[in-house]
Amino acid sequence: QVTHMIDNEGTVLFAMFMAIWATVFLELWxxxxxxxxxxxxxxxxxxxxxxxxxxxxxxxQHEPRRYQHSYFCSTILLLLALLMIAVLIGSAHALVVVRVVAMALFAQSSIELLxxxxxxxxxxxxxxLHYITILIMTKVRTPAAGSGACSSTSILPSHSIPLPQVNKKVASFLCDLEKPRTFSQYENNFTMKxxxxQFFTHFSSLIYIAFFLGRINGRPGSYVRIAGKWRLEECHPSGCITDLFIQMAIIMMLKQTISNVVEYFGPWIKLKLRRRKQRPKKRNVILEEDEEAEDPCKRQWRDNYELNEVNRFSLFDEFLEIVTQYSFTTIFVAAFPLAPLLAFINNLVEIRLDAIKMMRLYRRMVPRKANDIGIWLQVLEAIGILAVIGNGLVIAITSNFIPMQVYKYTYSPCATGNRTDVDCLTGYINHSLSTFRIQDSELDSEMPEALLDRHEVKEYRDYRNTEDYSHTAQFWHILAVRLAFLILFEHVALCxxxxxxxxxxDVPQSVKNKFLERKHNNLRKDLRWVMPRRCQG
Known part of the structure; x- marks a missing residue:
C-alpha cells in the first residue's frame, strides 16, 4: 500500500509541484x-x-582591515572540509554495516515476527541509529566563557556562539585559518560550513538508501559480502522506495517530537533550578523588595535578568533547524509525500513554543539591524535546486515508475492495442523476475540433496539472462529510459x-514606487536651490 501510494504517475506531478512551490515560496519571501x-x-x-x-x-585613527586571500590557506581549508565530509559519509557506511549485521541476527531470531x-x-x-547519530553530531552546547576558539585577530569569540558538539573543533580550527575580515563575513562562512x-550528517544515509541500496549487493550466486560473511542488504520486496519512506518517516518524526520536547523543557527546567537557587538570597533583602515595589521598571529589569541567559547567536540554531526541515520537505519529497504535512503541523506547534521560550524563559535579546536573512537565502535557493535533482533521481532510479511505464507501453497486453479489457500492468511482476539455478548457489555444497532436487530454479527481481546471468537487453532499455527521464524532468523543472x-x-511595485517618490522629492529639493541661482546669473 505504501508503494502504491508514492510510486505512481501522480508522483511526477507532485515532485514538479514541490519544485515550483519552493521557488514561489522564496519569491514571496x-x-x-x-x-x-x-x-x-x-x-x-x-x-x-x-x-x-x-x-x-x-x-x-582606525584603519580598515584589507582584503586578503591565500591560496595555501584556502587549499588547506578545502582539504579539511572534505576530510570532515568524508568522516560524515563514513558514519553512514558504518550504519550500513550495522543494518546488515542486524538483519542477519533478526533473520536467525527465535521470535517469529522478527x-x-x-x-x-x-x-x-x-x-x-541514524537519528542518534544526528543527535551526537548536531547536539548544541555553548562553550564556556573565555575559551576562545578563534585567534585574537578573529572577529567573533567562540564563547558567544552555540556550536554543534562534534563540529565545534573543526569550525574553530577553520576559523583560525580564515581570520575573516568582518563580522558579516565570519557569519556567512560559519553558516556555510x-x-x-549538517547536510551530510542528515542525508548521507538517505542518499545510500535511495541510490545504492539493492544495486551494489550482487546477485544470487555472487553476492557482495562484508568480511566474507554478511551479505549486503537488499531493498524491501515492494521496492527500494519503501525503505527510503520508512527511513525518512522515522527520522523526521523523531527529530520533530524529541527536539520540541528538549528545546522547551530544557530551558524550563533550567529556569526553575535557577530561580530556586536565587530565591533565598532575594527574599531576605526587604529593602530591595520595597524598591522594586516603588520602581516598576527596576522590577521588570530584575525579572528579566533572572531568566535564562541568551547570546548574540541565540537564533542561529533556530535558523539551522528551519532550513534543515525545509531540506526534508523538498529533497526526496517524492519518496515521502507526508513531509510537508508533518512540517506544517510541527511549525504550528513550534512557533508557539518558541514564542513562549523567548517571552518567558529567556532574557530579551539585544536588537540588531538586518535587512535580510543573510546567506541563508542562498542556502534555501541551493536547496531548491538540489530538490529538483534529488526528486528526479528518486523517480528515475529509486522508484519502479520507469520500469512499469516501459512494460506498459512495450511489453504489456495493451502494447499491441488488441487487449483493452485487462489492466495494462497485468504480468508486470512476473516480467520483472529472473530465474536462478540452485546448483549455482554459493552454498550449494551445504544444502541437502533433497532440497536441490525439489527446487531447481528460484526467481528474483532483476533483468538477467538465465545462462550466464548477464544483464538482458530490457535492462539496458530501462536504463536508457531512466536517464532520458532524468534529463527531461530536471530540465523542465528548472525551466x-x-x-x-x-x-x-522580488520587489513589490509599491516599494519601487515609494523609492521613486522619495528620489523625486530629493531631486526637487536639490533643484529648488540650484534653479534660482541660475536665474540670478
Whole structure:
C-alpha cells in the first residue's frame, strides 16, 4: 500500500509541484522582506559601512582591515572540509554495516515476527541509529566563557556562539585559518560550513538508501559480502522506495517530537533550578523588595535578568533547524509525500513554543539591524535546486515508475492495442523476475540433496539472462529510459523554476514606487536651490 501510494504517475506531478512551490515560496519571501525592510528604512542599509562607522567613532585613527586571500590557506581549508565530509559519509557506511549485521541476527531470531520482518525491522533500527547519530553530531552546547576558539585577530569569540558538539573543533580550527575580515563575513562562512556538515550528517544515509541500496549487493550466486560473511542488504520486496519512506518517516518524526520536547523543557527546567537557587538570597533583602515595589521598571529589569541567559547567536540554531526541515520537505519529497504535512503541523506547534521560550524563559535579546536573512537565502535557493535533482533521481532510479511505464507501453497486453479489457500492468511482476539455478548457489555444497532436487530454479527481481546471468537487453532499455527521464524532468523543472522566479518580481511595485517618490522629492529639493541661482546669473 505504501508503494502504491508514492510510486505512481501522480508522483511526477507532485515532485514538479514541490519544485515550483519552493521557488514561489522564496519569491514571496523576498517580496515580504522588501516590504518589511522598507518600512524600517533598512532597504539600502550596509552592515559593513556601519561596522566601519562604529570603529571610527571609537577611534578616529582606525584603519580598515584589507582584503586578503591565500591560496595555501584556502587549499588547506578545502582539504579539511572534505576530510570532515568524508568522516560524515563514513558514519553512514558504518550504519550500513550495522543494518546488515542486524538483519542477519533478526533473520536467525527465535521470535517469529522478527524472522518474517527482518528486513523492515533492520531498516527501522537503522533509522533510529541514524537519528542518534544526528543527535551526537548536531547536539548544541555553548562553550564556556573565555575559551576562545578563534585567534585574537578573529572577529567573533567562540564563547558567544552555540556550536554543534562534534563540529565545534573543526569550525574553530577553520576559523583560525580564515581570520575573516568582518563580522558579516565570519557569519556567512560559519553558516556555510555548519550547514554543509549538517547536510551530510542528515542525508548521507538517505542518499545510500535511495541510490545504492539493492544495486551494489550482487546477485544470487555472487553476492557482495562484508568480511566474507554478511551479505549486503537488499531493498524491501515492494521496492527500494519503501525503505527510503520508512527511513525518512522515522527520522523526521523523531527529530520533530524529541527536539520540541528538549528545546522547551530544557530551558524550563533550567529556569526553575535557577530561580530556586536565587530565591533565598532575594527574599531576605526587604529593602530591595520595597524598591522594586516603588520602581516598576527596576522590577521588570530584575525579572528579566533572572531568566535564562541568551547570546548574540541565540537564533542561529533556530535558523539551522528551519532550513534543515525545509531540506526534508523538498529533497526526496517524492519518496515521502507526508513531509510537508508533518512540517506544517510541527511549525504550528513550534512557533508557539518558541514564542513562549523567548517571552518567558529567556532574557530579551539585544536588537540588531538586518535587512535580510543573510546567506541563508542562498542556502534555501541551493536547496531548491538540489530538490529538483534529488526528486528526479528518486523517480528515475529509486522508484519502479520507469520500469512499469516501459512494460506498459512495450511489453504489456495493451502494447499491441488488441487487449483493452485487462489492466495494462497485468504480468508486470512476473516480467520483472529472473530465474536462478540452485546448483549455482554459493552454498550449494551445504544444502541437502533433497532440497536441490525439489527446487531447481528460484526467481528474483532483476533483468538477467538465465545462462550466464548477464544483464538482458530490457535492462539496458530501462536504463536508457531512466536517464532520458532524468534529463527531461530536471530540465523542465528548472525551466519552470526560472520562469516562476522571473514572473514574480522580488520587489513589490509599491516599494519601487515609494523609492521613486522619495528620489523625486530629493531631486526637487536639490533643484529648488540650484534653479534660482541660475536665474540670478
Amino acid at each position: 523576498k517580496r515580504q522582506r522588501a516590504t518589511v525592510v522598507t518600512d524600517w528604512d533598512l532597504y539600502r542599509w550596509d552592515e559593513d559601512e556601519e561596522e566601519l562607522a562604529l570603529e571610527l567613532i571609537n577611534n578616529l 524472522r518474517e520482518q527482518a528486513n523492515t525491522v533492520a531498516v527501522m533500527a537503522g533509522a533510529v 555548519i550547514f554543509t556538515f 519552470i523554476k526560472l520562469i516562476a522566479a522571473w514572473y514574480i518580481p
